[in-house]
Amino acid sequence: MVKKNLYHDTAKYYDFLENKKRISKEVNFLAKHLKKAKVRTILDVGCGTGIYIVGLKKRGFDVEGLDLSESMLKEARKKDPKIKLYQKDMSSFKISKKYDSVICLSSSLASLPNFSLIKKTLKNIFNHLTPNGIFLLDLSNHSMEIEKYNNIPKHISGKIPKGKANFTFLSTKKGNKWKQMWSGEIIRKRKKTKFKELWEELIYSPKKLENSLKKIGFTTLKIYGSLDGEKFSKNKSYHKIYLLKKLK
Numbered sequence: 518m519v520k521k522n523l524y525h526d527t528a529k530y531y532d533f534l535e536n537k538k539r540i541s542k543e544v545n546f547l548a549k550h551l552k553k554a555k556v557r558t559i560l561d562v563g564c565g566t567g568i569y570i571v572g573l574k575k576r577g578f579d580v581e582g583l584d585l586s587e588s589m590l591k592e593a594r595k596k597d598p599k600i601k602l603y604q605k606d607m608s609s610f611k612i613s614k615k616y617d618s619v620i621c622l623s624s625s626l627a628s629l630p631n632f633s634l635i636k637k638t639l640k641n642i643f644n645h646l647t648p649n650g651i652f653l654l655d656l657s658n659h660s661m662e663i664e665k666y667n668n669i670p671k672h673i674s675g676k677i678p679k680g681k682a683n684f685t686f687l688s689t690k691k692g693n694k695w696k697q698m699w700s701g702e703i704i705r706k707r708k709k710t711k712f713k714e715l716w717e718e719l720i721y722s723p724k725k726l727e728n729s730l731k732k733i734g735f736t737t738l739k740i741y742g743s744l745d746g747e748k749f750s751k752n753k754s755y756h757k758i759y760l761l762k763k764l765k
């Protein structure tokens with residue numbers, strides 16, 4: 518079982534990083550594509566705190582989520598206790614039903630430590646899709662991220678419910694790993710709480726990933742550069758989003 522990258526101590530701060538307006542636009546983008554493909558049931562693999570499934574449920578989809586992290590799932594449960602959530606590893610999960618769509622967002626797939634586990638996960642996702650099912654895979658465009666952010670700290674400060682937060686991100690390329698150190702300080706009633714979290718992504722070859730998707734039986738319908746529909750550009754986009762379909 519993979520035990521890294523699970524936000525044990527920081528899940529409760531994760532949503533402070535998210536911009537509600539941006540998420541809502543992204544959910545609209547997802548909903549547009551999923552409705553067009555007549556999707557009804559969705560499984561979010563690496564659903565985290567549930568920011569996307571909650572929005573998709575409000576737009577009429579029948580959603581479920583899967584994540585290995587108990588602390589992330591706890592945050593998701595607070596948002597909507599009725600959504601079915603599975604605490605499972607994405608590379609080995611087995612659910613005795615199939616979905617019209619699987620989504621895997623914000624580079625969750627790259628949290629796996631090696632490419633064999635990525636391939637195993639892609640096959641597993643394929644097996645949980647109905648014929649012609651849609652797979653929406655959102656990954657980082659590492660070449661662009663590394664060029665712009667390697668070893669450059671980024672600071673974010675802002676108000677949070679009942680307090681203030683200061684966050685620093687420092688991303689560093691080490692071999693085939695993109696290591697992102699997230700440190701923070703939460704100030705509430707003059708009390709400071711400090712935390713640190715290391716998020717480590719595997720730097721894989723996009724060609725190898727695309728070949729694996731094809732070999733498994735996915736066809737690429739479209740590639741975007743952001744979850745609001747921007748065109749993908751190798752030298753400009755921070756994300757690479759694959760809209761894929763399971764061949765029957």
Ligand SMILES: C[S@@+](CC[C@H](N)C(=O)[O-])C[C@H]1O[C@@H](n2cnc3c(N)ncnc32)[C@H](O)[C@@H]1O
Nearest residue numbers: 519523563564565584585586606607623625628
């Ligand atoms: C960057 S977060 C993204 C969460 C969510 N998809 C979002 O966009 O907000 C990555 C998520 O992947 C989960 N994760 C990491 N390794 C996993 C694994 N092996 N199986 C299932 N989930 C995993 C983490 O717990 C975390 O919630």
